[in-house]
Amino acid sequence: MSGEQELLLSTLPASPAQRRLAFMVVVVSTAFFLAALPFATAPLAEIPAFIPAYESALIVCDLITAMLMFGQYHIRPSRAMLAFACAYLFSALMACLHALSFPGLFSTGGLPGTGSQTTAWLYYFWHCGFPLALIAGARLEAREHADTTTPAHARNEAFFSMAATAAACAGLALVTTAGHDALPVIISDNRYVVPASYVVSGATWLLTAAALPVLWRRSRTVLNLWLMVVVCAWLYDIALAAIFNGGRFTVGWYAGRVYGLLA
Secondary structure (H helix, E strand, O other): OHHHHHOOOOOOEOOHHHHHHHHHHHHHHHHHHHHHHHHOOOEOOOOOOHHHHHHHHHHHHHHHHHHHHHHHHHHOOOHHHHHHHHHHHHHHHHHHHHHHHOOOOOOOOOOOOOOOOHHHHHHHHHHHHHHHHHHHHHHHHHHOOOOOOOHHHHHHHHHHHHHHHHHHHHHHHHHHHOOHHHOOOOEEOOEEOOOHHHHHHHHHHHHHHHHHHHHHOOOOEHHHHHHHHHHHHHHHHHHHHHHOOOEOOEHHHHHHHHHHHHO
C-alpha cells in the first residue's frame, strides 16, 4: 500500500526537475501574457464556433481531471483530494452552464430564462468557486492526519460531494436566471460596464491570487506544485478576458480563454 501511495500525485514529492519545469511554464505564460496585454482591447472578428469548441474541450479536460482525482481519492481517502476533485467537477459544470447561456450559441439571447447579464455573472461565479475549492483543499490538507476512512464511507463522501457540487452549480444558475434582475449590470452590448465590471473582475482576480500562498505552503507535492501553475494561468485568464480587454471578441477576450484551456 505504501508503494501505491508513493505514486499518487497527492503524496509524490516534487523533484527539482518538476519545479524547474513548472517555473519555466509560468515564465513562458507570463511572457505571452505581457505580449498580449498591449493589444487586449483590439477588436477581432466574432467567431461563432469558438465558444462551443473551446468550452467543449474545457468540459472534457475538467471532467477527466475530476474523475482521475476521484480515483486517487478512492485509493487514498483524503478530504483535500476530494476538494480538489470537486473543484474540477465544479469547473466542468459551470463551463457547461456558461456555454448554454452564451448569447447566440443556441438562440439570440441564450437559452430560455437567461438574461443579458447571465453569462457574465456565470463566468465570475465560476472563476470564484474554483479557487475557493482549491483553498479549501489546501487548508484541509494542512490539517489532515492518518486517515482511517473505510472504503464504504469514502464512497459515500464522494457521492455526497459530487451531489453538493452539482447543487451549488444549479443554485448559481438559479441566481443568474431567476435572480437576474437583482444582479448589477456589468456588460452591455458586449462591452463591460465600468466601474461595476472592474469591481467584480478585480475581486475575482484577488480571490484567485489568494489561492497561491495557500498552495505554496503545501507545494512539496507534484499535485500542489502544478495546481499553482494552474492558478497562475487562471490569473492571466481573468486579467485578459475580464479586466484589461473592455468587452467580448477582443484580443484579450480570446487570449484569456486560451489561458483557461491551457490551465
